[in-house]
Amino acid sequence: MPMKRLILTSSSGSCLLRAGLAEVVIQFAFRFIGKPLPSAAEFEAYFGGRSDQAPGRRWSDWTPWSWWVADAKARRHLAFCEFCEPYEIIELWFDPDPNDQLQLIWLLDYFRSYPEMASK
Numbered sequence: 001m002p003m004k005r006l007i008l009t010s011s012s013g014s015c016l017l018r019a020g021l022a023e024v025v026i027q028f029a030f031r032f033i034g035k036p037l038p039s040a041a042e043f044e045a046y047f048g049g050r051s052d053q054a055p056g057r058r059w060s061d062w063t064p065w066s067w068w069v070a071d072a073k074a075r076r077h078l079a080f081c082e083f084c085e086p087y088e089i090i091e092l093w094f095d096p097d098p099n100d101q102l103q104l105i106w107l108l109d110y111f112r113s114y115p116e117m118a119s120k
Contacts, residue, residue, distance in 0.1 A: 006087040008107060010100045013093050024072045026059065032102035047080040081114050090120040
């Protein structure tokens with residue numbers, strides 16, 4: 001049985017969505033260059049469970065749900081770390097441009113608080 005794979009990427013990884021390399025590909029859309037950084041509360045809300053936030057303010061808002069498998073669609077309301085739990089492999093695909101690298105650093109910092117996820 002193949003391992004369940006999740007790919008995390010920036011908006012530059014949109015081609016990965018159709019490539020079939022993972023069960024789900026999640027894109028992150030924060031811009032860290034050229035404008036103020038989001039606050040800690042914005043990051044917390046971004047990674048949290050579904051709330052009354054406007055569309056585009058949450059991790060699951062940036063990937064078309066129609067491309068997700070049924071199990072993943074059913075879990076898209078969960079907090080980000082809870083959504084990631086069933087995956088045996090979590091891959092990080094980010095380009096070398098400055099904003100992508102800052103997104104990667106931000107994501108690695110997030111996973112520092114969840115060592116069980118970072119080990120995947």
